[in-house]
Amino acid sequence: MGESFIAFIEAWSPLDLVLIAQNFDRFLWGALVTLQLTALSLVVGGLMSIPLAIIRAGNNPFLNAPVWAFTYLFRGTPLLVQTYLIYYGLGQFEWIRQTVLWDPILSQAWWCALIAFSLNTAAYTTELLRGSIETTNKGEVEAAKACGLGKWMRLRRIVLPSAFRRALPAYSNEVIFMLHGSVVASTITIQDLLGVGRWLNGRYYLAYEGFITAAVLYFIIVLLVSRGFRLWEKHWLKHLYPLEVVEEKPKKGAASFRI
Amino acid sequence: MDLIIEYQAQLLSGTWVTIRLALISLAIAVMFGLLGAWAKLSKNFVAQKTAAAYTTIVRGVPDLVLILLVFYGGQQLVNSFGAITGLWGYVEISQFAAGAGTIGIVFGGYMTETFRGAILAIPRGQIEAGIACGMNRFTIFRRVIGPQMVRYALPGFSNNWLVQIKSTALVSVIGLQDVVYNGFVAGRSTRQLFTFMFAVLMIYLELTAISDVGLRWLDRKYSKGIVRTDHG
Numbered sequence: 264m265g266e267s268f269i270a271f272i273e274a275w276s277p278l279d280l281v282l283i284a285q286n287f288d289r290f291l292w293g294a295l296v297t298l299q300l301t302a303l304s305l306v307v308g309g310l311m312s313i314p315l316a317i318i319r320a321g322n323n324p325f326l327n328a329p330v331w332a333f334t335y336l337f338r339g340t341p342l343l344v345q346t347y348l349i350y351y352g353l354g355q356f357e358w359i360r361q362t363v364l365w366d367p368i369l370s371q372a373w374w375c376a377l378i379a380f381s382l383n384t385a386a387y388t389t390e391l392l393r394g395s396i397e398t399t400n401k402g403e404v405e406a407a408k409a410c411g412l413g414k415w416m417r418l419r420r421i422v423l424p425s426a427f428r429r430a431l432p433a434y435s436n437e438v439i440f441m442l443h444g445s446v447v448a449s450t451i452t453i454q455d456l457l458g459v460g461r462w463l464n465g466r467y468y469l470a471y472e473g474f475i476t477a478a479v480l481y482f483i484i485v486l487l488v489s490r491g492f493r494l495w496e497k498h499w500l501k502h503l504y505p506l507e508v509v510e511e512k513p514k515k516g517a518a519s520f521r522i
Numbered sequence: 523m524d525l526i527i528e529y530q531a532q533l534l535s536g537t538w539v540t541i542r543l544a545l546i547s548l549a550i551a552v553m554f555g556l557l558g559a560w561a562k563l564s565k566n567f568v569a570q571k572t573a574a575a576y577t578t579i580v581r582g583v584p585d586l587v588l589i590l591l592v593f594y595g596g597q598q599l600v601n602s603f604g605a606i607t608g609l610w611g612y613v614e615i616s617q618f619a620a621g622a623g624t625i626g627i628v629f630g631g632y633m634t635e636t637f638r639g640a641i642l643a644i645p646r647g648q649i650e651a652g653i654a655c656g657m658n659r660f661t662i663f664r665r666v667i668g669p670q671m672v673r674y675a676l677p678g679f680s681n682n683w684l685v686q687i688k689s690t691a692l693v694s695v696i697g698l699q700d701v702v703y704n705g706f707v708a709g710r711s712t713r714q715l716f717t718f719m720f721a722v723l724m725i726y727l728e729l730t731a732i733s734d735v736g737l738r739w740l741d742r743k744y745s746k747g748i749v750r751t752d753h754g
Contacts, residue, residue, distance in 0.1 A: 336723070339684075339726065339730040340730075341690075341691035341692075341726060343692060343702065344691055344702055344723050344726065347706065348715075348719040348720060348723060351709070351710075354715070355715055355717070443584040443585065447586070457584070460587070470594045470598040470599075471591070475591065475595075478587045481583050481584055481587060482579065482583050485581075485582040486582060
């Protein structure tokens with residue numbers, strides 16, 4: 264049955280499914296690279312964004328201005344150009360080529376993509392967190408002060424935990440955007456999910472197969488990630504949802520005069 | 523700096539391509555957004571499901587993947603269809619058309635959600651009042667829904683536009699000579715890629731800054747006579 268089934272598909276499918284199946288392990292590796300780059304840059308960018316957001320929400324003009332400039336630059340320009348600037352641009356300077364960092368890191372496409380993505384998501388996350396730090400309930404901060412908590416303790420125990428929760432829905436969008444943005448890696452020679460699709464199409468001179476497989480896999484990843492976030496939100500933002508009212512059904516036989 | 527002045531003609535023509543691409547794709551996005559919002563709010567089951575599938579797919583797949591698919595795959599599809607039916611001969615989809623069309627359709631998905639929310643934000647009573655005054659559906663849209671929808675949709679619209687203008691950079695990957703492509707070529711031939719990429723970055727910053735001013739003006743214009751609550 265097996266062989267005739269494959270022959271049937273080869274004859275009738277508009278896409279070369281057999282070729283896709285043969286190269287499917289490459290696509291999975293590509294998906295792994297995409298997930299790895301996205302996850303690592305989210306971790307690095309997320310860790311960077313916490314102190315930056317605290318600075319942005321505070322009122323020290325000397326610290327605030329450079330952080331503002333950083334977020335403005337990275338939020339106002341395309342990720343593609345930022346990545347090009349780091350991967351192709353840094354080599355222009357002789358002194359950067361001389362440093363210890365050049366050989367293992369700055370000349371490698373993977374590291375450059377990670378640096379560009381991390382800075383990009385750090386900029387977006389900083390502004391997002393700043394917004395939710397600034398909307399902290401005044402009463403909560405006053406109560407903390409009344410309890411004698413110092414500035415850092417207030418931040419750690421009161422402000423940040425509730426700010427993180429409030430930022431969660433917007434942050435899930437940022438994660439999806441980063442996942443979408445990671446396709447830029449394929450333009451600087453990295454074999455991520457789209458990179459594999461482009462390789463397949465180039466190698467076998469095809470128009471659909473590689474891109475469609477990549478598109479389907481991206482779609483599945485995005486779907487899973489947004490489902491995951493929805494569950495996470497349900498857990499962490501439970502106190503913000505309206506209570507579920509369980510309506511009691513009137514018992515049979517009991518006279519009901521409710522209008 | 524001298525080099526940038528030497529290559530300013532290329533950079534300017536690239537910027538012009540980027541601006542045209544962004545504006546045309548915006549027009550397509552608004553069209554698809556209105557159509558999508560109408561379909562999502564209609565009572566027609568097929569229209570609802572089609573719009574839902576459209577927004578889910580378009581928001582689930584990265585734009586560059588769709589641009590590549592449309593540019594390489596779309597051309598082959600159009601030509602095979604023409605060859606089978608004999609309706610047309612060899613057709614070539616230009617980079618500009620593929621880019622503007624795809625970005626427009628992708629952001630139409632985001633606009634759909636924005637417009638749908640804006641229409642839902644209009645108090646139902648006003649639409650009923652319009653019906654009571656004997657307005658037909660088109661007049662209600664033009665006089666009641668339209669003007670208020672703009673105001674409710676503006677924050678989301680601004681956000682989408684700022685993301686969209688940056689997405690146009692991706693079209694350089696399929697070889698459209700926009701500002702990124704031209705800057706890259708100039709930088710490679712002079713071996714000054716950092717200088718040129720930085721110039722491109724500044725051009726994009728300029729474009730976002732200008733749109734920010736424009737959007738703020740629109741916001742003031744459409745919220746005339748609205749008293750805003752001060753959440754101090």
